[in-house]
Each structure stands twice: as structure tokens, then as C-alpha cells.
Amino acid sequence: MAQVISDEHESEYQVAPPTGNAAPAPSRALATLSAYGEGEAYVGALDRRSLRKTPGLYIRAWRRFRSNRVAMAALIVLLLIVVFVLSAGLISRYVTGFTPQENHLADKLKPPMTDGYILGSDGNGRDILTRLAYGGRVSIMIAVLSGLATFFIGGAIGLVSGYRGGLTDTLLMRLVDVLLSIPGLPLLILIASLYSPGPVGLAFVLAAVSWPGIARIVRGEVLALRGREYVDAARTLGASGPRIVLRHILPNILPLMIVYISLIIPGLILAETGLSFLGIGVQVPTPSWGNMLGDAQQFFRTNATNVVIPGLMIYLTSLTMYLVGNGLRDALDPKLSE
Amino acid sequence: MTAYIVRRLLQMIPLIFGVTFLTFALINLMPGSPVLRLRDNPKIRPEAALELEKQLGLDKPWPVRYVSWLGDLAHGDLGVSLYNRLPVADRIWAAIPNTLLLAVLALGIALAIAVPLGVYSAVRHGSLFDRSASVGAVAMYAMPDFWLALLLVILFALKFKAWGLPSLPVGGMADARGGGDLLDRIRHLILPVAALAMVQIGSWSAFFRSSMLETLSQEYIRTARGKGLPNRTILYLHAFKNAFLPLITIVGLALPGLLGGALFIETIFAWPGMGRLTYEAVGRRDYTMIMATTLMFSVLTMLSNLVADVLYAVLDPRIRLE
Numbered sequence: 001m002a003q004v005i006s007d008e009h010e011s012e013y014q015v016a017p018p019t020g021n022a023a024p025a026p027s028r029a030l031a032t033l034s035a036y037g038e039g040e041a042y043v044g045a046l047d048r049r050s051l052r053k054t055p056g057l058y059i060r061a062w063r064r065f066r067s068n069r070v071a072m073a074a075l076i077v078l079l080l081i082v083v084f085v086l087s088a089g090l091i092s093r094y095v096t097g098f099t100p101q102e103n104h105l106a107d108k109l110k111p112p113m114t115d116g117y118i119l120g121s122d123g124n125g126r127d128i129l130t131r132l133a134y135g136g137r138v139s140i141m142i143a144v145l146s147g148l149a150t151f152f153i154g155g156a157i158g159l160v161s162g163y164r165g166g167l168t169d170t171l172l173m174r175l176v177d178v179l180l181s182i183p184g185l186p187l188l189i190l191i192a193s194l195y196s197p198g199p200v201g202l203a204f205v206l207a208a209v210s211w212p213g214i215a216r217i218v219r220g221e222v223l224a225l226r227g228r229e230y231v232d233a234a235r236t237l238g239a240s241g242p243r244i245v246l247r248h249i250l251p252n253i254l255p256l257m258i259v260y261i262s263l264i265i266p267g268l269i270l271a272e273t274g275l276s277f278l279g280i281g282v283q284v285p286t287p288s289w290g291n292m293l294g295d296a297q298q299f300f301r302t303n304a305t306n307v308v309i310p311g312l313m314i315y316l317t318s319l320t321m322y323l324v325g326n327g328l329r330d331a332l333d334p335k336l337s338e
Numbered sequence: 339m340t341a342y343i344v345r346r347l348l349q350m351i352p353l354i355f356g357v358t359f360l361t362f363a364l365i366n367l368m369p370g371s372p373v374l375r376l377r378d379n380p381k382i383r384p385e386a387a388l389e390l391e392k393q394l395g396l397d398k399p400w401p402v403r404y405v406s407w408l409g410d411l412a413h414g415d416l417g418v419s420l421y422n423r424l425p426v427a428d429r430i431w432a433a434i435p436n437t438l439l440l441a442v443l444a445l446g447i448a449l450a451i452a453v454p455l456g457v458y459s460a461v462r463h464g465s466l467f468d469r470s471a472s473v474g475a476v477a478m479y480a481m482p483d484f485w486l487a488l489l490l491v492i493l494f495a496l497k498f499k500a501w502g503l504p505s506l507p508v509g510g511m512a513d514a515r516g517g518g519d520l521l522d523r524i525r526h527l528i529l530p531v532a533a534l535a536m537v538q539i540g541s542w543s544a545f546f547r548s549s550m551l552e553t554l555s556q557e558y559i560r561t562a563r564g565k566g567l568p569n570r571t572i573l574y575l576h577a578f579k580n581a582f583l584p585l586i587t588i589v590g591l592a593l594p595g596l597l598g599g600a601l602f603i604e605t606i607f608a609w610p611g612m613g614r615l616t617y618e619a620v621g622r623r624d625y626t627m628i629m630a631t632t633l634m635f636s637v638l639t640m641l642s643n644l645v646a647d648v649l650y651a652v653l654d655p656r657i658r659l660e
Binding site: 174175177178179181182183184185186187189190191193194195266270273274277278280293297300301304307308311314315318319321322323326 | 352356360361365368476479481485489601616617620621632635640
């Protein structure tokens with residue numbers, strides 16, 4: 001799913017790379033000019049002042065994001081989910097009175113709102129609400145961590161490949177080709193099952209499978225920017241390779257990378273919960289929304305709510321993350337920028 | 339065109355080397371082997387385990403085994419399963435059509451729904467229909483397909499039965515007893531295909547809507563309108579064909595996801611396809627089977643990309659494949 005998105009954006013962004021520091025809006029510059037009164041030798045200083053007063057790309061993007069009602073609503077729901085999972089300890093202690101691992105076999109498969117099980121109990125007699133909070137913590141942590149790892153691994157490889165060119169580029173891009181020609185899910189299942197990693201390891205397994213997409217896009221952008229005049233200028237001034245890449249090229253690609261990552265994070269959360277659902281992601285007794293759903297699957301004939309609840313949390317999280325990502329794209333889209 | 343296809347097929351060879359080498363290394367760099375587990379079994383003499391290891395060729399270093407695996411592959415031999423010593427090729431060839439059946443049907447149905455939805459949304463854009471279709475598209479896009487499949491099962495198999503409505507079967511490709519005729523097979527197909535298709539409909543209809551909108555704002559559409567052509571002709575003869583082209587690329591890119599994503603659906607519905615085979619093989623540490631399924635998945639992916647590219651060129655005379 002994430003693949004489709006990525007390639008849509010690849011073509012969308014190839015034409016117009018974002019411009020990092022746009023010229024100040026003319027109206028503001030004029031306002032400052034008049035504030036300074038009659039023309040003196042201030043012109044240069046004025047320009048710099050008005051430049052500083054123009055809000056940066058990210059501040060402008062945030063303002064645009066704030067006025068997007070759908071994205072803001074999604075962000076609020078997402079934050080509520082994050083607050084819910086972060087307060088797992090409090091919920092366990094003060095609301096439900098159960099720990100996530102505690103099982104009462106006599107009380108298994110209780111329907112919601114019975115005997116103190118607010119959302120019911122699972123097949124091992126564990127409280128579902130408590131596990132939902134703890135499980136969400138694991139699922140969201142893995143999604144965010146793997147998103148960050150994808151960002152850094154894919155970004156670094158794309159930057160190096162695009163800037164260095166030559167043999168480095170050829171080798172890295174062949175590796176990308178190879179990885180992109182194995183469907184992601186079977187590959188994930190293979191690695192996750194063979195190496196049975198813990199939650200943090202799982203995040204890196206997800207990143208190991210998802211970095212090629214962003215690496216290819218970043219490389220394409222670097223190739224397009226490498227020949228620009230300002231890069232030549234920096235090189236003429238004696239800037240080193242890493243400096244050119246990190247200070248002059250990266251800032252121009254960063255918005256695109258942020259959008260890409262925010263749009264694949266929902267895919268990552270679906271991948272983790274899917275693996276855990278199959279029993280090869282997060283291992284029981286550590287709860288994750290995925291393995292809770294997997295556990296509930298065997299009781300779906302009698303206890304359908306146990307299937308509905310964790311799935312709903314997965315869905316709500318991936319949906320809000322996707323809507324926030326969409327909002328970010330609209331806010332950071334260079335073609336729409338003022 | 340033929341030259342292009344031949345060259346693309348030749349380009350697949352190094353990729354296949356890469357894929358198989360990577361998979362082989364991944365499998366074998368992992369500590370442990372299928373036989374090692376037998377050594378811990380007190381019922382099996384250690385010498386017997388060693389003997390078995392030798393028989394299966396697992397005593398040699400893995401690069402040597404990779405080369406001999408490649409040699410066998412060149413002869414069309416995918417090896418025997420470490421699990422039951424039967425040739426893996428038999429099971430693979432039996433599983434591929436089942437997976438393709440699911441994926442191709444889902445693709446066809448998703449397109450058949452997504453395209454009219456997209457056209458109608460574009461024509462009536464801004465309307466209530468368009469806005470609710472957009473909301474639906476986003477809602478389906480973020481849907482976990484394994485959860486959707488379970489919900490469909492609960493609703494259409496369980497609840498419908500409880501309510502006395504005609505319900506659908508949920509396991510396998512046909513009823514074990516008295517099943518197997520066409521109607522029975524179709525009934526078994528409905529739920530897995532629906533689960534697989536529904537997730538795609540959202541993103542495809544949204545994509546086709548924007549592609550259609552973009553096409554409708556082109557100069558030649560205005561020209562056609564200026565000529566006084568009927569709306570229907572403009573829509574279906576001029577706009578539709580052009581708007582359809584980019585969708586081919588998107589669908590081609592989604593195919594690997596459909597094939598791989600069928601894995602969840604196959605495990606939930608006990609569908610004897612490639613995904614379930616992979617899942618089983620991974621659980622059993624059946625290395626030859628894992629190699630074979632990965633190879634087949636990759637070849638299917640590369641072929642579907644090729645088909646999308648060729649189809650694009652066939653439908654769009656402006657594109658020349660070189």
C-alpha cells in the first residue's frame with residue numbers, strides 16, 4: 001500500500017523540488033520599508049531584517065496545517081490515542097486494577113462490562129482494556145521507531161548514492177532494485193520468523209525492508225539538485241562534500257522526506273500488527289494490538305468483540321496517522337506554498 | 339516491442355541472482371538449522387542427525403550450497419522439501435494458480451468498481467456523492483486487511499447464519515463433502531476476494547478521480563466541447579482513455595502488494611496459495627521451500643512490472659519502448 005503512495009509522490013515531486021528559503025513576501029518587505037521612513041543607506045540591512053521576519057518554511061507549513069480541519073481533528077484523535085497508551089500504567093493501577101500479564105483462567109472470555117472487566121477478558125482471562133493500553137504502547141513505539149530508522153537509513157543511502165554517483169551509486173541502486181523486487185510481506189515474514197527479534201529489533205526489521213523506497217526518491221532529488229548553481233557556488237567556495245550534502249542539499253529535500261515518512265508510518269503499523277497477528281511479530285506475553293487480534297481470532301465464533309476491539313484501535317491509529325500525513329503533504333507541498 | 343521484452347526478461351536474470359543470493363544468505367546466516375533441532379531430540383541418536391545433515395547436504399558451507407542450488411535451478415530443479423522430502427516444485431505449481439486466481443479476481447473487481455466511482459466523482463466533483471466517495475476512499479485505504487477479513491467472516495458467515503440468512507463458507511476453496519462444483523467454488527471465493535479488493539478500491543478510485551479531473555481540464559477537452567460534441571462522447575471517448583493510462587502504472591505497482599498481501603487473506607481463509615505456503619515453510623524452517631516461494635514471488639513481481647510497462651506502451655502510442 002505504501003508503495004503506491006510513494007511512487008505517486010515520486011513523480012509529483014520530480015518536477016519542482018521545494019525551495020528552502022523563499023524570498024520574503026513583498027507586502028511585508030514594503031511594510032518594513034515604510035516603517036523605516038525615507039530611503040537612507042539602510043537598504044541592505046532592511047532586506048536582512050525583513051528576511052528574518054518572514055516565517056520559515058516549517059512555521060508557514062504549520063500555519064497551513066492548523067487551518068486544515070480534517071488533519072487537525074486527526075491529529076487530536078492521534079494525540080488522544082498516544083495519551084491513552086502512555087498512561088497504560090495509570091490505567092492498570094487506578095482504572096482496571098489488572099496488570100497486562102495477570103491471568104484469571106476462571107474468568108476467561110468475559111464479555112465487556114462484567115465482573116470488573118471493562119472491555120471483557122481474553123482467552124487467558126486477561127483484562128483487555130489494560131492490554132490494549134500496553135499493547136498500543138508497543139505497536140506505536142515500533143511504528144515510530146521503524147519510521148525514524150527508515151528515514152535515517154533510506155535518507156543516508158539516498159544522499160550518498162545520489163551525491164557520490166559512480167560505482168557506489170550503481171551498487172547501492174542495484175541493491176535497491178533487488179529488495180524492491182521481493183514483495184515486502186513475504187520478506188518481512190521470512191526475516192521476522194528466522195531471527196525472532198524483540199520489539200526494538202522488529203522495528204529495525206521493518207526499516208530494513210522499507211528503506212529502499214525512500215532511498216530511491218532521495219537519490220533522484222539529489223541528482224536533480226546536484227547540478228544547481230547554488231551547489232556549484234558552495235563547491236567553488238571550498239565547501240566539503242558532506243557540508244554540501246548536509247547544509248545545502250538536504251534542507252531542500254527534507255520536506256519531501258518528512259511527507260514520505262509520515263505517509264508510510266500507517267503502513268508500518270499495519271505491517272507490525274499484521275506480523276504480530278500471524279504470531280511472528282511481537283511475541284506473547286508482551287501484548288501488541290496485532291497479537292491480541294491474533295489471539296482473539298480463535299474465539300471469533302463466541303467472542304466477536306475481542307476481534308473488533310484491537311482491530312478498531314489499529315484501524316483508528318493507522319487512519320489518523322494517514323490523515324495527519326495527508327495534511328502534512330498539503331502543508332509542505334512546494335507547489336502550493338505561498 | 340519484442341526486442342524490448344526480451345531485453346527486460348534478460349535484465350531479470352541478475353535481479354534473480356540478487357534475490358536468491360540475499361535470501362539464501364539470510365536463511366543461512368541465522369544460527370541453527372533444521373537438523374540442529376533434531377540433535378536436541380533425545381529420541382534421535384546424534385550420529386543419525388549428523389548422517390541426515392550429510393544426506394541433505396547441510397554439512398557444507400552455505401556459499402557452496404548456494405552454488406549447487408543454483409546449478410539445480412538451472413536444470414529446472416527446485417529441490418526437495420526438508421519437511422517431507424517431496425519435490426517443492428509440485429506444491430509451488432499447485433499453489434501459484436490459487437494465488438493468481440485470488441489476486442487477479444480481486445484486481446478485476448476492484449477496477450470494475452473503482453473506475454466508475456472515480457469517473458462519477460470527477461464529473462460531479464464537489465457534490466455530496468464525490469465528498470462521501472473521498473471519505474470512503476480514505477477510510478478504506480487505512481484499513482488493516484486482516485481485520486477487515488475477520489469482520490467479513492463474522493458478519494457474513496457467523497451472524498448471517500445466526501440470523502437465518504444465507505451465509506457464506508469461510509475455509510478452503512470448496513466444501514470437503516459434496517462440494518467442488520462451480521457454484522460452491524464461487525461461494526468460497528466471495529469473501530477472500532472481497533477482502534482483498536475492498537482495500538484497493540479506495541486508493542484506485544481516488545487516483546482515477548484526480549486523473550480524470552486533470553484530463554477534463556485539458557485544452558483538447560475544451561476544443562471538443564467547443565465543437566459541440568455531446569458530453570457523453572467527450573467523457574468516454576476523449577477523457578476516459580487518457581485518464582486511464584496513469585492508472586495502469588499504479589495497478590502494476592500494486593500487484594506485488596496484492597500477491598504478497600494475499601498472505602493474510604490466505605491464512606485467514608485457509609486458502610492453499612503461495613502466501614500460506616510461505617508462512618508454513620517459514621514456520622517449519624523448510625529452507626528449500628522458502629527459497630522456492632521467494633523466487634516465485636519475485637519472478638511474479640518482475641513479470642507484473644513488465645506487463646504494466648508493455649500494456650502502457652500498447653495503449654499509449656506516444657510511448658515508445660526502447
